């Protein structure tokens with residue numbers, strides 16, 4: 132079985148994230164890392180492999196700038212077998228629709244039975260790339276799973292929605308996304324980190340995927356950010372120390388704001 | 392006037408509040424035409440008409456409940472073909488975003504997710520989004536195709552605006568992909584009797600400081616005194632003290648109520664991502680240095696086991 136895990140390299144959420152002059156996410160001045168939510172995808176791929184009687188090959192795939200190699204290394208050190216990095220200057224500013232095109236082409240070129248992704252990227256947070264990739268590949272989407280298993284060419288999982296918890300099932304090939312409820316991701320072991328250094332990382336550009344530069348990047352994006360403004364800092368509030376009357380003081384505040 | 396398609400989120404015909412908010416926003420751009428699918432679809436018409444839907448396109452079929460996402464995309468695509476709308480608005484639930492994304496790709500349009508406001512513009516609707524854990528506000532529009540926009544709950548007021556709301560059957564032919572992912576079982580969530588977290592006007596949350604599942608009774612009592620929904624931080628959820636469906640934050644629900652009360656929550660960036668756009672923020676925390684205090688309109692530095700019960704008692708006394 133060939134599993135492709137799609138992972139994103141994102142600016143650190145605890146750092147000072149901001150926009151570049153062209154209103155794209157600034158990826159130069161902020162430290163980046165493997166999206167924490169995609170670690171869960173790598174983990175589930177590893178578990179599917181460990182629970183399988185077949186030979187499983189796990190490829191991690193990212194579309195991103197040069198530094199995105201760090202994200203691939205991390206996934207390799209967790210235990211993935213090989214990596215593919217799609218990198219091209221013309222990709223700068225690509226939106227979710229464009230990203231899904233590049234991912235789908237790369238996944239097809241790599242060959243796959245199962246695609247595993249995270250629930251959302253921590254910078255974009257849209258959570259739509261897995262559905263878009265499934266649409267493009269023309270295979271079932273089995274998304275937002277908090278539990279997943281693969282047996283006899285069928286993927287099963289549990290999706291905890293707002294109104295109900297659903298059991299889902301689809302035949303491979305398929306696209307799966309997993310949530311942060313699917314189980315803690317493992318830490319890379321020392322051995323894993325050393326082994327990762329020898330694992331193959333292939334680099335592909337747009338011409339390798341037969342994608343025109345006009346289809347992607349800022350110019351090819353189907354959405355346009357017109358302005359970005361830092362949210363004004365909240366005006367400093369009143370802070371009181373509880374000396375026995377804290378609850379009453381708070382009630383008085385809520386009453387003054389007409390909440391009571 | 393141009394028509395705007397609004398995807399209806401309903402449970403057996405009962406329209407959920409975020410859809411009514413979408414009708415308010417849709418009226419800023421054109422005439423709302425609602426699309427209601429699945430069991431009870433036609434029963435949505437009265438509520439939709441009352442809030443401005445000129446037409447309600449309905450289609451009932453077992454596929455909507457038996458298979459994931461794609462049947463709904465097929466139907467919405469059929470509605471777009473039938474109406475040629477100026478825009479398509481979908482509530483920003485996890486499923487809503489997936490439906491909208493696949494629709495956008497199929498009709499060759501751009502997509503904007505998680506808008507918190509929407510205005511008409513010269514070159515099409517302009518959506519406001521709140522990004523990077525709500526530290527930035529962006530304005531965007533769609534530069535290609537029919538704008539497809541998903542909108543977060545609590546982004547607009549529900550307004551009465553009576554319109555015809557005439558019900559019409561939508562003709563839908565399901566694609567081959569529609570039956571790809573089967574729903575083999577469904578366990579409905581049990582109702583707590585409290586308001587829906589994302590729709591509530593007031594949210595009362597508890598974090599690691601609540602220190603145990605049994606202690607959440609204190610948080611619930613405060614919530615009930617205010618008619619509020621109950622939220623929890625991931626630390627409280629991971630500890631098994633409260634269900635994941637109540638988690639507020641990046642990987643939980645994003646809420647934007649009139650009032651948010653954080654109890655025993657430090658205010659980590661991932662938590663803030665889900666509550667920072669609340670109108671009024673209040674916190675109770677025993678650590679004066681907790682980052683949540685940077686956000687508050689009113690904060691009490693103190694032990695929540697003293698402050699919260701006193702507050703609840705006071706509210707109940709005032710309310711008589």
Ligand SMILES: Cc1cc2nc3c(=O)[nH]c(=O)nc-3n(C[C@H](O)[C@H](O)[C@H](O)COP(=O)(O)OP(=O)(O)OC[C@H]3O[C@@H](n4cnc5c(N)ncnc54)[C@H](O)[C@@H]3O)c2cc1C
Nearest residue numbers: 598599600624625626640641642643655657661677678695
């Ligand atoms: C990818 C990712 C996604 C995440 N998603 C989310 C998310 O969706 N939601 C979320 O909440 N977190 C999320 N987190 C986790 C987040 O980083 C924090 O770990 C979490 O929010 C901490 O929860 P807490 O504030 O309850 O706990 P803590 O940070 O431990 O804070 C507990 C607070 O309680 C106070 N306290 C303790 N006892 C008392 C008392 N008796 N009275 C009053 N105050 C008391 C303490 O002073 C402290 O400030 C995510 C993390 C990652 C990496």
Ligand SMILES: Nc1ncnc2c1ncn2[C@@H]1O[C@H](COP(=O)(O)O)[C@@H](O)[C@H]1O
Nearest residue numbers: 137138194248249251252257258259260
């Ligand atoms: N540039 C990318 N490269 C690889 N995978 C990605 C990329 N962008 C998004 N993904 C995957 O799609 C998921 C959802 O992303 P998003 O729709 O941006 O929230 C992520 O968790 C990743 O698994």
